[in-house]
Amino acid sequence: MRTRLKVCCIVSVAEARLAIAHGADAVGLVSAMPSGPGIIPDETCAAIARAAPPPVASVLLTSRTEASGVAEQAERIRPSAVQLVDGAASPEAHEALRRLGIHAIQVVHVEDETALPLAQEAARTASAVLLDSGRPSEGVLGGTGERHDWNISREIIAALEIPVFLAGGLTPANAPEAIQRVRPFALDVCSGVRTAGALDPTKLDAFARAMASA
Numbered sequence: 001m002r003t004r005l006k007v008c009c010i011v012s013v014a015e016a017r018l019a020i021a022h023g024a025d026a027v028g029l030v031s032a033m034p035s036g037p038g039i040i041p042d043e044t045c046a047a048i049a050r051a052a053p054p055p056v057a058s059v060l061l062t063s064r065t066e067a068s069g070v071a072e073q074a075e076r077i078r079p080s081a082v083q084l085v086d087g088a089a090s091p092e093a094h095e096a097l098r099r100l101g102i103h104a105i106q107v108v109h110v111e112d113e114t115a116l117p118l119a120q121e122a123a124r125t126a127s128a129v130l131l132d133s134g135r136p137s138e139g140v141l142g143g144t145g146e147r148h149d150w151n152i153s154r155e156i157i158a159a160l161e162i163p164v165f166l167a168g169g170l171t172p173a174n175a176p177e178a179i180q181r182v183r184p185f186a187l188d189v190c191s192g193v194r195t196a197g198a199l200d201p202t203k204l205d206a207f208a209r210a211m212a213s214a
């Protein structure tokens with residue numbers, strides 16, 4: 001099965017089009033966060049979500065966890081999916097998204113082996129799990145440019161029956177190894193395809209080619 005590509009930290013409709021032209025299956029839109037390089041206003045998230053043509057998915061990243069807050073933002077922006085980045089969102093938040101017909105992607109930050117039970121719990125309600133390299137205890141919820149322990153990720157993917165995205169420090173140089181060793185449903189990349197903050201067509205092309213070569 002082909003490994004899917006999610007290009008995250010998209011800041012404009014033009015960047016979304018560039019990512020899609022290079023084969024992105026999904027574009028990630030980072031709304032308000034405690035910190036991070038890719039944050040954009042909700043109005044920009046909504047404009048990009050409207051511009052993403054089917055079957056490309058628009059994924060809204062939110063640090064909200066309460067059902068009412070998650071649902072309010074999702075209803076306004078209308079993405080295909082919401083990526084919950086700040087620990088396990090409440091079952092009510094998942095249920096609110098389900099009622100809106102919007103998928104929930106639950107992020108699990110792989111800090112140590114405790115990520116496995118967290119991912120198994122998340123898989124009970126989420127449509128997909130995304131394994132990332134944040135440090136929630138320090139208010140870092142993604143966009144680190146750092147890899148985590150892929151042995152743990154591989155173990156999680158083998159244990160789960162739902163799609164699992166792999167994120168954190170991916171680049172054209174390590175994408176083939178990520179696919180071969182970890183076998184994720186999709187790769188998620190932010191800093192590895194950017195230069196001086198802007199989406200870089202040369203790096204995007206190299207990333208897509210690296211994935212195809214795996």
Ligand SMILES: O=C(O)c1ccccc1NCC(=O)[C@H](O)[C@H](O)COP(=O)(O)O
Pocket residue numbers: 008009028030033035036037038039061085132133140141142143144145146167168169170188189190191192
């Ligand atoms: O990029 C941000 O500003 C950000 C902040 C807080 C949560 C998530 C954020 N980025 C979105 C992502 O999901 C990244 O694609 C993912 O963390 C991988 O980033 P990178 O290691 O830079 O490829």
